[in-house]
Amino acid sequence: MIKKLSYGNAFQTYTSIFALTLVAALVSYLFWNLMMPRMDFYNNLWGPVHLLVQGKSPYETTSLNPILPAIWFPMVIGVFFPLGWLSENLSLQVWFIFNIIELCGIVYLAQGDRRSLFNTIILALLCFFFPFVLNNYNLGQFSITAMLCMMLSSYFADSRRDWLAAFFLALALSKPQLGIVAVFGLSVFYFQRNGFKGVFCFGLQTFTMALLTSLPLFIFYPVWIPDWVRSFQSNHGWLHPSLFSILNHSMGIFGVFIWAAIFILALGVARQLWIKFPPAVAMLWSLGITTIITPYIWSWDFVLLLPIWISTFARADWKRKLFLLTFYGVAWYGMALVQMQQAGDNSLFWWVPLCFIAVLVFVTDWKADWLGGNPTS
DSSP states (O other): OHHHHHHHHHHHHHHHHHHHHHHHHHHHHHHGGGOOTTSHHIIIIIHHHHHHTTTSOTTOOGGGOOSSOOOSOHHHHHHTGGGGGSOHHHHHHHHHHHHHHHHHHHHHHHTGGGOOHHHHHHHHHHHHTSHHHHHHHHHTOSHHHHHHHHHHHHHHHHTTOHHHHHHHHHHHTTSGGGGHHHHHHHHHHHHHHHHHHHHHHHHHHHHHHHHHHTHHHHHHOTTOHHHHHHHHHTOOOOOOSSHHHHHHHHHTHHHHHHHHHHHHHHHHHHHHHHHHSOHHHHHHHHHHHHHHHOSSOOGGGGGGGHHHHHHHHHHSOHHHHHHHHHHHHHHHHHHHHHHHHTTTOGGGGTHHHHHHHHHHHHHOOHIIIIISSOTTO
């Protein structure tokens, strides 16, 4: 019986990997022309690393005539600085393929012990055709990388490989607004394990890894920090699809108080998740919760909803799977309508995370899905 189970798991694993390889190849072919030069990848990564390897300030990018100033944190620049030795077009292609591989990894990992060939194919197609995934490929964004890094950080934290957990968390925090709930949740996890000492030690490890990943900036151009501060301060302010932005814009200070109450409530929920569930599971929900409560987010960052969507779908029975697919279709159509009718007004996507999280909470059989099995294997 055990051998049959082992052979069955191996079959599902290998067929899932094979299916992801085929889907990745198909997506690469279909979406190759989505890559656009001089977008976010140019502004925030290639431009800075191109200047850095020439011994220039990575955050003084005006000589490259960027559309926007460079604002991604130095960890991503330090880790990916070799891209600066490539042309923009070649490095953009490398980044595109890297992001496709990362999303395949997310589809694989988030299924947990419910991984199957059927689930993998359906979920891979749903994820790759998610409108905000397409935005990521078009812009050359960092959100998919940050999402995978936070997932890996929870896996390594659970297996007591704290330095690896710290490395991936530090890299993910290159867009710190996406890591608010993840940092809080990992703090709860380490407090549960070893009290305040555990939280302090992991915080120190993460800070150390942030410094180490930023080391190329100190080597190539040691006085980069003032330019980073100026670049950050010159970033434009727009209405974006976060609850904070929407409520503040529509209701003023009263809206900020409403957001603060939601923020505190959400952190309370996240705390319970990190206490009751394994870190890998708690992280999936934390990423989804982040899309609701972070004060600064754009629609392409809503890819953070995908890991908990994948996990919930994989664990659902046929009726719930059909419900989730129906909802996905309706939501996809709604997102397409907003994109077409409102000239891409990003703030009008504010409803997406609220609807997705509400549906996932409704569909999840909390006792059977999470407390009755091993969701991390």
